[in-house]
Amino acid sequence: MSDFLPYAYFQGQFVPFSEAKLSVATHALHYGTAALGGLRGLPNPKNTNEILLFRLEDHCRRLSRSAHYLGYDLPPTQIKSLMIDWVRQNAPQIPFYIRPLVYTSGLGIAPRLHNVDKDFLIYGLPLGDYLSPQGVSCRISSWQRQSDRSFPLRGKFTASYLVSALAKTEAVASGFDEAILLNDQGKISEATGMNIFLVRNQQLITPSVDQDILEGITRNSVLQLAQVEGFQVIERPVDHTELLIADEVFLTGTAARIVPVARLEQYALPAPGKMTQYLQQQLQAITEDRHPDYHHWIDKIPLTKS
Structure with missing residues (x-):
């Protein structure tokens, strides 16, 4: 134990x-x-x-x-x-x-x-690093993300992770670190326990909430950080092929934090770029209570009474 x-x-x-x-x-x-x-x-x-x-x-x-x-x-x-x-x-x-x-x-x-x-x-x-902060390899899963028509995806339920478990094991068994799930429209939804972002033409893009994603708290944090910095942020449907020509791709989640995607199936992706690195550094500073603008995101719990 x-x-x-x-x-x-x-x-x-x-x-x-x-x-x-x-x-x-x-x-x-x-x-x-x-x-x-x-x-x-x-x-x-x-x-x-x-x-x-x-x-x-x-x-x-x-x-x-x-x-x-x-x-x-x-x-x-x-x-x-x-x-x-x-x-x-x-x-x-x-x-x-x-x-x-x-x-x-x-x-x-x-x-x-x-x-x-x-x-x-x-x-x-x-818990240290859930996935390698240097980058992970991903495949498109043969398993499909559940639809909001048949599952309450605004909640975070144990039952929904059966598909994630199937997809993760399929990915690892075929030589990858992680899987990316498509929704029933064939658009990018999310990874097995993380949201996904890409950068194209200096725009930060992520699947919108109508793409059967979990509304991740780290995802929300990244969106807010990017908007404050002045990055152009777009939430919309994303095609599989867009990931292959993206300038940067990364995953976000509470356990994973911000993890770059280094390879998607047989395609090597660019090394983590300026936007990924900036967001990683900012999130790290915030979680350690070193960012003066985000103290409100941190609860400080004293272990002994003063």
């Missing part, structure tokens, strides 16, 4: 991670009726007795909205309070990742959201 932080929030209390166990009959395990979150934290480089959390309130709001789809009223303020308590219980001394989960906790065999108990848990683990 050493790969996980020592305490979990489980069934309304903080317990050792090893004691946070679910029944084999748990409803969410059988039907994918759970919503997940994920955010990074790290000790403040200027004060190791303080933890920095990036865009905590935005993550809490998104998880609360996802819980709403499951018929569970879980206010963002409650999620935030418990996340802060969890951080204080664990007092991590290295960069880490928090995984909150809303799930149908009842025991039963009927696929439904009514008349079934729901609950909320939190655990975490140390």
Whole structure:
């Protein structure tokens, strides 16, 4: 159990991670009726007795909205309070990742959201680089991203990651690091757990929200950073072939942060350009609370009372 932080929030209390166990009959395990979150934290480089959390309130709001789809009223303020308590219980001394989960906790065999108990848990683990910051190789997946007509893509649900898992394993088995999913219109949607951006003619382009993407918080951060810097930002449908002739391509996500795409199938892509490098540097500075214009994106959690 050493790969996980020592305490979990489980069934309304903080317990050792090893004691946070679910029944084999748990409803969410059988039907994918759970919503997940994920955010990074790290000790403040200027004060190791303080933890920095990036865009905590935005993550809490998104998880609360996802819980709403499951018929569970879980206010963002409650999620935030418990996340802060969890951080204080664990007092991590290295960069880490928090995984909150809303799930149908009842025991039963009927696929439904009514008349079934729901609950909320939190655990975490140390996390460095999820993917190589120097660049990754990608393939276009044979699996298709779900459509909003058949799946609530504005939420972040465990069930949606089956397609991501299939696509990721297919990519790795065929010699690539990551997969890019197309939507049912044949347009670029996203990677297996990340949004995608490209740069062409000094324009920053990303699939728009009507392309069956998850509305990523890191994606939103990149869009805001680019607009403030004066980059021309365009959200629209993107063709597969556009990636092959792009000046820069990169992926964004909470775990991945900003990762350049170095190769797409048999095509080598340009080395990370000025826009990718600039955004990487800015995001790093913000998460370490070194950017004076973005202190509002950082929650500072003291580990001891003053």
